Amino acid sequence: GEDVEQSLFLSVREGDSSVINCTYTDSSSTYLYWYKQEPGAGLQLLTYIFSNMDMKQDQRLTVLLNKKDKHLSLRIADTQTGDSAIYFCAESTDDYKLSFGAGTTVTVRA
């Protein structure tokens, strides 16, 4: 797959908003995803966005997509301790093969 890059670490205070950023290189990406992985567990799909959308909101999660800059972000409002995990950005074309970023480890401090 094509390259997907994201920052490796994010530390945030409980109650604040978290913003995780991701960039990708494949201009033919159709879908962009955010997954959450807790220690020792598999991946949980948080949300996804079609490439023809700019924004998607789902409760505390807001995804912003800048297709021109190939930049994707995930904002978590009112971050809680249970949000501590690794967050993966991923993209796919119509074949649904996922290319993942390296993951951002989010640590929520009291």
Next chain:
Amino acid sequence: GAVVSQHPSWVICKSGTSVKIECRSLDFQATTMFWYRQFPKQSLMLMATSNEGSKATYEQGVEKDKFLINHASLTLSTLTVTSAHPEDSSFYICSARDLTVEQYFGPGTRLTVT
């Protein structure tokens, strides 16, 4: 809904032996299943795509004779690591997709080859 299971959750085997990992979609029919490999503190790398009733397609650099994939039904895919070596030790994760965009991941199988 949309639960994917893997069995076993962890396995230790001796070098030179083969290990089979099962991936099952429990409450939906998976038209496609994917197999990924994850090294510690790294991202997931796609190994192969498996469609029911047809041969798996492997990503570049993945040895198809070493990683045998069988997708016998719409709810079961298996990955067999043949003649395992210590460098095959890794976390193997499967995912399953129905007819929608969403892909559901199994909890993973930790393979350790001694």
